[in-house]
Amino acid sequence: MKQMNQRDAIHYIAMQQEFKASALSGVNANTSGLQGAYGRLDPEEFARFKAVEIQVDYVVYSYGTPIAWHTMDGWYVVEQKFSVTTSKHQTFTRRAIAESLEGAI
Numbered sequence: 001m002k003q004m005n006q007r008d009a010i011h012y013i014a015m016q017q018e019f020k021a022s023a024l025s026g027v028n029a030n031t032s033g034l035q036g037a038y039g040r041l042d043p044e045e046f047a048r049f050k051a052v053e054i055q056v057d058y059v060v061y062s063y064g065t066p067i068a069w070h071t072m073d074g075w076y077v078v079e080q081k082f083s084v085t086t087s088k089h090q091t092f093t094r095r096a097i098a099e100s101l102e103g104a105i
Contacts, residue, residue, distance in 0.1 A: 006092060013096030016058040016070060023063045024089045029056050039065025045080045052076075062089040068097075 004012070004021045012019040012026055019026050038046055039061070049056075052071050060068040067090050068077040075097045077090060 006089070010092050010096040010099065013060055013068075013093055014100035016100075023085065024092070025061045027059050027061065029059060037061075037064045037066075039063065040082065041065060041078065042080050045078050048076070060089070060093050062086040068093045 004019055006021040006024050009019055009021040009024055009026065016028065017026065018028050018031075038049065040063075041049060049066055049069065052069070052073075055071040055073075056069045057072075058070040059066050062082070063086060065082070065086070066078070067082075067086060068075060070076075077093055077097070081087065082090075
């Protein structure tokens with residue numbers, strides 16, 4: 001898996017490619033499987049993830065917690081609030097999703 005800095009991860013998230021940037025990582029569920037960890041998801045977000053888990057093809061993790069995932073229906077970014085660093089990871093992920101959508105136009 002490619003090691004990089006967190007800002008460079010935006011491109012990898014947009015392209016749904018695997019990467020590791022310190023505590024931020026992206027995993028292709030079809031080739032690498034899910035990490036099997038739900039980290040610090042609250043019950044509502046956990047239920048949301050479990051409801052689509054078998055359809056998930058890409059997951060963005062922050063400190064082992066899934067903070068965003070992609071299915072055939074599109075992206076979902078967890079709305080739950082976390083630490084300052086994980087909030088920054090969520091912002092990077094939202095920017096990456098916007099970048100991927102702009103490229104699709």
